[in-house]
Amino acid sequence: MKLVVQSVLNRRFVVSLTVFAIALSVALILSVERLRDSARTSFANSASGVDLIIAPRSNDVQILLATLFGVGSTGTGMSGDVVALLKDMPGVAWTVPLMQGDNHKGFPVIGTSDAYFEHFKHSRGKALVFAQGTPFADPQSAVIGAEVAERLSYGLGTEIVNAHGAGSIALEVHDEAPFDVTGILARTNTAVDRMVFVSLQGFEAIHAEGKAHPADPLAALTQEDHAQNGDDNFVPVQINAAYVGLSNRTAVLGIQRAIATYTEDPLSAVMPNVALLQLWSITGTAESALRLMSLAVVVASMIGMVVMLSAALEARRREFAILRAVGASPRDVVVMIVAEALLVTASGILIGLLIFWSGILLAEPLLSAQFGVTLGGQSLNASETVLLLTILCFGALASLLPAWRVYRMTLADGLTTKL
Amino acid sequence: MSQISVSDFSFVWPGSSAAVLQNASLNVEAGERVMLRGPSGSGKSTLLAAISGVIDIPKRAVTVAGQDIGALPASKRDRFRADHMGLIFQVFNLVPWLSAVDNILLPCRFSKRRRDRIAGPLDKEAHRLMAALGLKPDTLGAFQASTLSVGQQQRVAAARALIGAPEVILADEPTSALDPDTKDSFMQLLSQQAQDSGAALLMVSHDEGLDRHFDRVVEMSALSGVGAYQ
Numbered sequence: 001m002k003l004v005v006q007s008v009l010n011r012r013f014v015v016s017l018t019v020f021a022i023a024l025s026v027a028l029i030l031s032v033e034r035l036r037d038s039a040r041t042s043f044a045n046s047a048s049g050v051d052l053i054i055a056p057r058s059n060d061v062q063i064l065l066a067t068l069f070g071v072g073s074t075g076t077g078m079s080g081d082v083v084a085l086l087k088d089m090p091g092v093a094w095t096v097p098l099m100q101g102d103n104h105k106g107f108p109v110i111g112t113s114d115a116y117f118e119h120f121k122h123s124r125g126k127a128l129v130f131a132q133g134t135p136f137a138d139p140q141s142a143v144i145g146a147e148v149a150e151r152l153s154y155g156l157g158t159e160i161v162n163a164h165g166a167g168s169i170a171l172e173v174h175d176e177a178p179f180d181v182t183g184i185l186a187r188t189n190t191a192v193d194r195m196v197f198v199s200l201q202g203f204e205a206i207h208a209e210g211k212a213h214p215a216d217p218l219a220a221l222t223q224e225d226h227a228q229n230g231d232d233n234f235v236p237v238q239i240n241a242a243y244v245g246l247s248n249r250t251a252v253l254g255i256q257r258a259i260a261t262y263t264e265d266p267l268s269a270v271m272p273n274v275a276l277l278q279l280w281s282i283t284g285t286a287e288s289a290l291r292l293m294s295l296a297v298v299v300a301s302m303i304g305m306v307v308m309l310s311a312a313l314e315a316r317r318r319e320f321a322i323l324r325a326v327g328a329s330p331r332d333v334v335v336m337i338v339a340e341a342l343l344v345t346a347s348g349i350l351i352g353l354l355i356f357w358s359g360i361l362l363a364e365p366l367l368s369a370q371f372g373v374t375l376g377g378q379s380l381n382a383s384e385t386v387l388l389l390t391i392l393c394f395g396a397l398a399s400l401l402p403a404w405r406v407y408r409m410t411l412a413d414g415l416t417t418k419l
Numbered sequence: 420m421s422q423i424s425v426s427d428f429s430f431v432w433p434g435s436s437a438a439v440l441q442n443a444s445l446n447v448e449a450g451e452r453v454m455l456r457g458p459s460g461s462g463k464s465t466l467l468a469a470i471s472g473v474i475d476i477p478k479r480a481v482t483v484a485g486q487d488i489g490a491l492p493a494s495k496r497d498r499f500r501a502d503h504m505g506l507i508f509q510v511f512n513l514v515p516w517l518s519a520v521d522n523i524l525l526p527c528r529f530s531k532r533r534r535d536r537i538a539g540p541l542d543k544e545a546h547r548l549m550a551a552l553g554l555k556p557d558t559l560g561a562f563q564a565s566t567l568s569v570g571q572q573q574r575v576a577a578a579r580a581l582i583g584a585p586e587v588i589l590a591d592e593p594t595s596a597l598d599p600d601t602k603d604s605f606m607q608l609l610s611q612q613a614q615d616s617g618a619a620l621l622m623v624s625h626d627e628g629l630d631r632h633f634d635r636v637v638e639m640s641a642l643s644g645v646g647a648y649q
Contacts, residue, residue: 002528003528006516006517006521007516009516010515010516318511318515319514319515321511322511322512322513322514322525323514323525324473324497325471325500325506325508326501326506326525326526326528326529326579327497327498327500327501327502327526327529327530328497328501328529329493329494329497329498330493330497331494332497332529
C-alpha cells in the first residue's frame with residue numbers, strides 16, 4: 001500500500017489532474033441531484049397546507065407559481081365576492097383572499113387578511129409562527145417573511161414602500177402609501193420567507209388612489225366604506241386568488257365543479273399538489289437532460305482515469321518487472337493498479353465533496369433569497385451516499401481493464417526488462 | 420548440499436520449434452560462486468528464468484534450496500523467489516522513484532522470511548550493506564534511485580539481492596553496463612558479500628575478464644548431456 005502511495009506521488013501531476021476531473025464531476029452530479037431534490041421538497045413544503053387555489057381562469061402551473069411562490073402573476077383579477085361564496089360551500093373550512101402584483105425591492109407583496117396567518121400551513125402541516133410582533137393591526141400594517149427581514153435588516157416599525165410590478169426594478173413606486181412592519185414571521189424555508197404581507201385594505205388603497213374603477217362606481221363606494229373599518233370582514237372589489245382549506249377532502253370535486261360553472265368570472269380551482277406534478281412533468285425533461293449530462297461527465301472522468309492508468313502502464317513496465325523480481329506476484333501488481341484507482345477515485349470524491357460543500361455555502365443564501373429554496377446543509381442523504389459509493393465501485397471496476405492488461409503484460413515480460 | 424540443482428532439463432519456448440536448453444544439468448553448492456558463460460541465445464537467461472520460477476517448467480528438473488520449483492504453482496513460485504532468491508539484472512534494477520534504501524528493502528516488503536532474518540532495524544541493515552558495497556549510506560541512502568550513477572545503481576541492486584541473506588543469488592550480466600574498472604570492483608564486492616552470507620551465487624555473463632572472482636566457470640556448451648559440467 002505504501003508502494004502505491006509512493007508510486008502515485010511520483011506521478012503526482014497527471015494523477016492530480018485526474019483526481020481533479022473526478023472531483024469536478026462528483027461535485028457537479030451532487031449539485032444537480034441536491035438542487036433538484038431541494039427544489040422539489042421546498043416547493044412541496046410551500047404547497048402542502050393549501051387544498052385548493054381559486055384564481056381567474058388560467059394555466060394551473062401559472063396559478064400555482066404566482067400564488068404560492070410569488071413568481072409571475074395570475075393576470076386578471078376576480079370579484080372579491082367569490083370568497084364569501086366559497087365560504088358557504090359544504091366542506092370548506094377556511095378561505096384566504098390574496099391580492100398580488102406589487103413587490104418590495106424584488107420581494108413579492110401579498111395583500112391578504114389575518115386569516116392567512118391563522119390557516120396557512122407549510123412543510124406538512126406546520127402553522128406560521130410570528131418571530132416578532134403581531135398580525136395586521138390596521139390597514140397600514142405589514143408582516144414580512146424571515147428572509148425579507150434578514151436581507152433588508154428590517155425590524156418592527158420599519159416603514160416600507162412598495163412598487164408596482166413583479167420585478168426588482170421599481171417602475172412605479174407607491175411612496176404615497178407606506179406601510180409599517182408590525183410582524184416578522186419565523187423562518188419556514190419555503191416561499192413565505194421571501195414574501196411581504198399587507199392588509200387587503202392597505203393593498204387596495206394603494207391601487208384605488210387615482211385609478212378608481214370608473215366602470216363600477218358601486219364597488220368603489222363599498223371599498224371606501226370598508227377601508228375605514230379595517231376589520232377582517234373587509235371585502236375588496238377585486239382579488240387575484242384565494243386559498244381554500246377543506247374540512248372534508250372529498251368536497252374537492254364538488255367545489256371544482258361549482259367553480260368551473262361559476263358564471264360571473266371564468267375561474268380555475270387548482271389543487272397545488274396536482275399542479276406541482278404538472279410542473280415537475282414540464283421541468284422533468286430538462287432535469288433528466290441535466291442528470292444525463294452530469295452522469296456523462298462522471299463517466300468521462302472515469303474514462304480519463306482509465307486512460308491515465310493505461311498510459312502509465314508502458315512507462316511502468318520496468319517498475320513492475322523489478323517488483324516481480326523481488327517477489328511480487330502478477331496478482332500483487334493487479335492489486336496495486338486497482339488500489340491506485342480506488343485511491344484516485346476516493347480522493348476525487350472527497351475533493352468533490354469539498355467543492356460541493358463550499359458550493360452550497362455560496363449558493364444557499366442566493367437560492368434562499370431568490371426562490372425560498374434551501375439546500376439542506378452539509379449532510380449527505382441516503383441516495384447521495386449510494387451515488388458516491390456507486391462512483392467508487394465504478395472506479396474500481398473501470399480499473400480492472402488496465403489491471404487485466406498489466407496482468408498479461410507481467411506474465412509475458414517475466415523478469416526481463418525489455419527497454 | 421547443493422542450493423541449485425538442475426538435472427536433465429530441456430526447455431522449448433511456447434510457439435518456438437527449437438529447444439533452447441537440452442538435457443541441461445548444473446549444481447551449485449551453498450557458498451559456491453559459479454559463472455555461467457556463453458554467447459547470446461545459448462539459453463543463459465532461460466536457465467535463470469527457470470531457476471527463479473518465472474516460467475512453467477516440468478517437475479523434478481530444477482531444485483532450489485531443496486524445493487522442486489516445477490512442483491510449485493505460479494503464485495507460490497513468486498513467494499518462494501521472494502523468500503529464497505536475490506536477483507540482479509543487467510540494467511534498470513531499481514524502482515526510479517524510490518530512495519536507495521527503499522529499493523534495498525523492497526524484498527522485505529514481500530517476504531516475511533527475509534525480514535525476519537534481519538536482526539535489528541531494517542534501515543540499519545540496508546546501511547550496513549551499502550557500506551559493505553562501497554556506497555556512503557548517509558549521503559546516498561536517501562537519494563532517489565534515478566539520481567544515482569549506473570555503477571551506484573548496480574551496487575544498490577546487489578545490496579537488495581543480498582538483504583535478508585537469501586540462499587541463492589542470481590545475476591544476469593550485472594556488469595555489462597559498467598566500465599572495466601567499476602566492473603572489477605563491483606564483482607569483488609559482490610563476490611565477497613555472497614561468500615560472507617553463505618549464499619550460492621550463480622552469474623550469467625559473456626565477460627572473459629571476471630573469472631578470478633568465481634570458484635568455477637561453466638560454459639553453456641558444456642551444460643548439455645549427462646554430467647557434462649566440470
